[in-house]
Amino acid sequence: MCAAVYVLSTVTGYVLTSALLLKCPSLLHRKKREAFLSRHISHRGGAGENLENTMAAFRHAVDVGTDMLELDCHLTKDEQVVVSHDANLQRVCGVDANISDMSYAELPPYLCKLGVTFQKECFCEGGEDKRIPxxxxxxxxxxxxxxxxxxxxxxxxxxxxxxxxxxxxxxxxLTVWGNSRNHIVKKCYKENSHIPVLFSLPRVLQLLGLFYTGLLPFVPLKEQFLEIPMPSIITNLLMRKALFQHLTARGIQVYVWVLNDEEDYRRAFDLGATGVMTDFPTRLKEFMDRNGMSKLE
Structure with missing residues (x-):
């Protein structure tokens, strides 16, 4: 009887403490410093409106009023850091060659027309800027x-x-970096811990476990940005207002990607996401303007 009472009181105390710290994490954790807040994020510069990862795409997104540019990096044979999503150039340039095997001067231009990865049966035709920057x-x-x-x-x-x-x-x-693979994020953090890092996929899965067992409020987190892909099984488990509110209160920004229609924009913002990543920066900006979502400072 005494043992049962002890277990019950312990479990009750744990649940109540977890619930309190989930709601008020500042009781245990110092809020991370936020140098910027981004609600409008342009995926590959806005791959649905300009050729992805080009200077034209980035300029257009900034002109529209994006809060953040998202891009991808590789290294050429002559050790130039280039902006490109794919390691192999077949999809974007029509050339079956790896960026790492070519010097920057040897890189071919983009094709005139590229498929938009996260929008079915959608293609983007580019203008004069087809250079890999x-x-x-x-x-x-x-x-x-x-x-x-x-x-x-x-x-x-x-x-x-x-x-x-x-x-x-x-x-x-003004920079956040990382990758879905944990060993890359660890290397990034070790190389320069002053640049905020993203949650890797293994860390996202760990975050899920911590949240659903009630342990999350007790655990320190080094990451400052969580990116959630939508739709996915993981998304359905992560899209919880209580989780978003807890992370936000700890100074961790939550981005949902890659969203390209108004219904998904609304769902993400209604659940408390800090920002939305999109291939269509103009579409997202118009949605935010219509709904009175001013740029966060």
């Missing part, structure tokens, strides 16, 4: 725009060069 080109052109960098390959030199470039351009407070 250097990361430093983006930093030069948009010194005050937050940039979300996906380190696409496990390459120590690439990670080091991106870090050095971020420091050189004084962008540690």
């Amino acid at each position: 250097l990361l430093r080109d983006v930093f030069d052109a948009f010194p005050n725009t937050p940039i979300n960098i996906d380190i696409k390959v496990n390459n120590d030199t690439l990670i080091k060069k991106v870090s050095e470039m971020v420091v050189k351009y004084d962008r540690e407070h």
